[in-house]
Amino acid sequence: xxxxTTLGEFIFECQAEYPEATGALTSIFSSLRLAAKIVHRxxxxxxxxxxxxxxxxxxxxxxxxxxxxxxxxxxxxxxLAARGVTCGIASEEEDHYVFFDEGHNLNAExxxxxxxxxxxxxxxxxxxxxxxxxxxxRISPVGEPVTMDDFLQPGRNQVAxxxxxxxxxxxxxxxxxxxVNGFTYDPSVGVFYLSHPNxxxxxxxxxxxxxEGGYExxxxxxxxxIKYCQENDPSTHRPYSSRYIGSLVSDFHRNLIKGGxxxxxxxxxxxxxxxxxxxxxxxxxxxxxxxxxxxxxxxxTRILDIKPEKLHQRVPFLVGSPEMIDKVEEFLRVxx
Ligand code: AHG
Ligand code: MN
Ligand code: MN
Numbered sequence: 001x002x003x004x005t006t007l008g009e010f011i012f013e014c015q016a017e018y019p020e021a022t023g024a025l026t027s028i029f030s031s032l033r034l035a036a037k038i039v040h041r042x043x044x045x046x047x048x049x050x051x052x053x054x055x056x057x058x059x060x061x062x063x064x065x066x067x068x069x070x071x072x073x074x075x076x077x078x079x080l081a082a083r084g085v086t087c088g089i090a091s092e093e094e095d096h097y098v099f100f101d102e103g104h105n106l107n108a109e110x111x112x113x114x115x116x117x118x119x120x121x122x123x124x125x126x127x128x129x130x131x132x133x134x135x136x137x138r139i140s141p142v143g144e145p146v147t148m149d150d151f152l153q154p155g156r157n158q159v160a161x162x163x164x165x166x167x168x169x170x171x172x173x174x175x176x177x178x179x180v181n182g183f184t185y186d187p188s189v190g191v192f193y194l195s196h197p198n199x200x201x202x203x204x205x206x207x208x209x210x211x212e213g214g215y216e217x218x219x220x221x222x223x224x225x226i227k228y229c230q231e232n233d234p235s236t237h238r239p240y241s242s243r244y245i246g247s248l249v250s251d252f253h254r255n256l257i258k259g260g261x262x263x264x265x266x267x268x269x270x271x272x273x274x275x276x277x278x279x280x281x282x283x284x285x286x287x288x289x290x291x292x293x294x295x296x297x298x299x300x301t302r303i304l305d306i307k308p309e310k311l312h313q314r315v316p317f318l319v320g321s322p323e324m325i326d327k328v329e330e331f332l333r334v335x336x
Contacts, residue, residue, distance in 0.1 A: 007033060007172065007183045007192035014176065024085040025135070025160060025176070028110060031086070032133060035079040036164040036172060037190060039072045039117070039131065043166045044187075046123050068123055069093055072116035072131060081105065086112050087138055088146035090311055092279045097311065099146050107143055110159070111136050111150050115279035118163075119247020128167035130249025134283040135160040151311060155282030155304035162287065163249045173199070173253065175290040180256075196257075201293040204323040205259025206240045209251045217267035221332035228331065248275065252284050252319065256291055261320035261328065273297070273316035277308055281317045294325040299332050 005013075011029050015021045046068065066074070073093035080086040084104030090097040092115045100108070112135050119129040136157055138150045162174025170185040172192055182196030208229045215223060229240040243260070245251050251262050264275050275281050285295030285303035295303040297315045306315065318328055 005194040007194070010181065010183070010194055014178075022109075024109060027083045027085040028080065028112065028135060028160075029174075031079040031083050032076070032162075032164075033172070033192065035072075035076040036131065036170070037185070038075045038079075039068075039164070040166055040170045040185060040187065042068065042071060043123065043129065047126065067120075069117035069120040073114075076114055076116050076131065076133075080112055084108060086110050087142075088150065089114065090151045090278065091116060092276060092312070097146065097148065097151050101145065109137055109142060111138055111146060113151060113278050113283075115276065118249045118280065119245070122245070122247050122250075127245060127247065128165055128250040129247050130166060130253075131164040132249060132280055132283050133162055134158055134278065134286070148311075151278065152308040154307050155277075155285055158282060158286050158304075161283035163253075163283065165249050165253050167250060167253075171195070171253075173256075173287065175287050177286075177290065180287055180291045199256065199291050201256050201288065201291045202259030202321055203292070205255065205261070205321045206237045207243050207255055207258060207260030208240050208263070208324075209242070209244045209255060209260060210263040210265075211244060211246070212242065214267045214269060217269055218265050219267075219332070219336055221328070221335040222263065222265045224335045225328045225331040228327070248280055248284065252288075255320050256288070256293070259321045259324075261318065261324040263328070264317045266316045270314065272314040274314055275317045277303070277306060277313045277315045278311060281315055281319075284317075284319060288319050292322065293320055294322045295319040296325060296329065299329055 011026050015026050073091055081100050085108045087105055087108040088097055088099045088111050090113045115132040118132050122129050136153050137159055140147045140150050160176040164172045171182055173182040180199040182199055183192035184195035185192050231238050255262055266273050281303050288295045296318050297303055
């Protein structure tokens with residue numbers, strides 16, 4: 001039997017197809033892979049730390065124990081800064097973008113945007129969480145400090161995007177605009193192996209995912225679509241199953257594989273939507289489209305075409321199997 005392909009080998013083989021490639025993107029992926037392993041290790045200790053660190057909140061180095069989303073942010077930021085191939089980052093955990101001005105980073109061509117720990121409220125209860133990342137080529141001249149415009153690019157400009165899911169196993173799923181591939185982590189060897197080559201989402205599915213507690217506050221079109229999902233019609237496999245973890249990465253990952261729709265619409269509680277365009281919606285939308293799915297913010301509004309206006313911008317988000325997105329769009333068109 002052929003040895004399984006590792007993530008490192010896969011990236012190297014892909015790079016070899018582009019003789020003009022500088023290897024910078026490969027280095028960024030090495031950084032992401034390293035930080036992912038460290039976060040994996042830490043997440044797997046969640047719960048244990050409370051026992052072993054019960055004496056107080058100060059760890060052996062005399063530092064206060066950090067929340068895991070802050071920990072993840074620091075690890076990904078440090079790993080990216082260390083390789084000299086990223087000129088700056090923006091993160092859900094940072095108020096402003098961060099400019100890397102040390103060493104080769106000043107001449108680097110790429111910026112990385114991330115949600116270091118998505119679904120972090122699930123950590124305490126041993127439910128899957130993730131890291132989401134998005135990579136763009138800078139617009140500002142190389143050698144100068146990055147600018148806000150480097151980060152406020154429409155999602156269709158993404159060079160690569162992906163997520164790490166820390167679940168029953170840890171996986172990295174990513175795209176560079178040439179399909180989606182998934183790699184499963186073997187912690188005993190410290191290596192990600194290609195386990196899900198060329199991931200394609202089913203054209204339709206039987207899962208709908210939404211925080212239905214907000215039902216009364218949703219737009220009429222979303223309410224009507226939820227009712228449609230619940231109707232009894234065996235010819236279209238309805239009623240659909242309702243599945244909602246409350247961690248976007250995990251909900252999306254399941255629907256990507258099984259077929260389904262995920263919705264975080266506007267509501268009276270979140271008039272702009274809740275999810276962040278730059279750190280959550282754009283990377284997930286890029287992956288969805290690359291896997292044959294669709295991602296919209298509303299009627300005729302493709303997520304990847306939205307021109308961001310600010311770093312932490314929120315948008316309504318509907319993503320999933322293409323026929324299901326078309327259907328909900330019909331409801332939005334008719335009922336608003
Ligand atoms: P984060 O942990 O990065 O703040 O993201 C939480 C997000 C997303 O992962 C999830 O789908 C959504 O918030 C859940 O929100 P509700 O609890 O409002 O359903
Ligand atoms: Mn998140
Ligand atoms: Mn987060």
